[in-house]
Amino acid sequence: FKRLELDPKSKDELLEMGQTFNAMIDLLETNYDKQKQFVSNASHELKTPLTIIESYASLLKRRGMDRPELFHESVDAIHSEAVRMKEMTEQLLLLAKHKEQWNLSIEPLHLAEEIDQLVKGFHNAYQRQIDVRISTELLAKPSLLLIQNDTGKLRQLLFILLDNARKYSQNPIVIEIENDQPMSEHLGTVKIQRRCIRIIDQGIGIPQAELSKVFDRFYRVDEARSRTDVGGSGLGLTLALEIADAIGATIRLESVEKEGTTAIVSLPAIFVPTTTMFSANSNE
Numbered sequence: 398f399k400r401l402e403l404d405p406k407s408k409d410e411l412l413e414m415g416q417t418f419n420a421m422i423d424l425l426e427t428n429y430d431k432q433k434q435f436v437s438n439a440s441h442e443l444k445t446p447l448t449i450i451e452s453y454a455s456l457l458k459r460r461g462m463d464r465p466e467l468f469h470e471s472v473d474a475i476h477s478e479a480v481r482m483k484e485m486t487e488q489l490l491l492l493a494k495h496k497e498q499w500n501l502s503i504e505p506l507h508l509a510e511e512i513d514q515l516v517k518g519f520h521n522a523y524q525r526q527i528d529v530r531i532s533t534e535l536l537a538k539p540s541l542l543l544i545q546n547d548t549g550k551l552r553q554l555l556f557i558l559l560d561n562a563r564k565y566s567q568n569p570i571v572i573e574i575e576n577d578q579p580m581s582e583h584l585g586t587v588k589i590q591r592r593c594i595r596i597i598d599q600g601i602g603i604p605q606a607e608l609s610k611v612f613d614r615f616y617r618v619d620e621a622r623s624r625t626d627v628g629g630s631g632l633g634l635t636l637a638l639e640i641a642d643a644i645g646a647t648i649r650l651e652s653v654e655k656e657g658t659t660a661i662v663s664l665p666a667i668f669v670p671t672t673t674m675f676s677a678n679s680n681e
């Protein structure tokens with residue numbers, strides 16, 4: 398890209414046009430660099446599992462017939478690396494898809510039910526204990542909440558955070574749901590009461606200095622520690638943040654190394670008394 402040489406003595410409009418042109422070139426260059434970096438990171442990340450798959454496949458080809466113990470080890474490794482690649486590809490595709498294409502709309506959502514389904518699915522897949530605690534205030538005030546959502550986006554966000562809690566801790570995971578304080582926002586005459594979901598693990602934790610970096614694409618705290626047994630791509634939190642941004646939620650992490658991590662999601666919610674708008678029988 399070639400920037401224009403600007404003559405400060407040219408007419409105002411010409412100078413302004415020239416400056417706008419140069420600003421556009423700066424923007425294009427930054428985007429181009431970012432895209433190049435992204436493609437290069439993505440290729441690198443996909444190459445690692447592919448190399449492992451290739452080496453195990455060739456081992457199977459050479460020795461698989463006469464060494465049965467190699468067979469199981471190789472098939473397991475090939476399977477888990479293929480699963481990792483599939484997850485990564487799905488995350489990359491979602492990240493590449495522009496947020497405008499996500500068809501977000503305001504949908505009534507029953508948070509307690511949403512969490513219940515998520516926890517059931519997660520428990521079936523990983524047999525991990527998850528304690529869900531809903532504040533008495535929320536239990537006492539039946540309501541549905543409205544949130545900018547596309548079927549499954551919120552669940553996907555919570556799944557990423559829950560999955561991290563699983564990967565980086567061996568202990569039971571706790572999910573807490575309560576009203577977020579303070580209640581100060583308004584949408585026209587409607588009061589917005591944010592909900593707060595905390596996903597709490599007692600795992601290895603994240604060093605303070607890394608807390609802001611973990612949301613960057615492909616960033617992983619200590620590659621060796623993250624990758625060896627648990628898999629992962631360094632894309633989960635990036636995607637979670639993008640989803641949060643799109644549905645109007647926020648995510649924040651609090652962590653103490655070797656003690657555990659709490660992911661805090663805050664959701665903009667509008668109380669809709671179930672009796673007036675919906676006939677659903679809600680007891681969130």
Ligand code: ADP
Pocket residue numbers: 561562564565566598600601602603611612616617618619623628629630631632633634635658
């Ligand atoms: P990954 O697929 O590697 O888990 P993420 O983007 O979800 O990617 O997370 C980035 C990094 O942040 C992880 O590799 C891990 O080092 C760290 N991390 C995320 N969540 C937790 C957690 N609950 N406890 C400890 N470390 C975590």
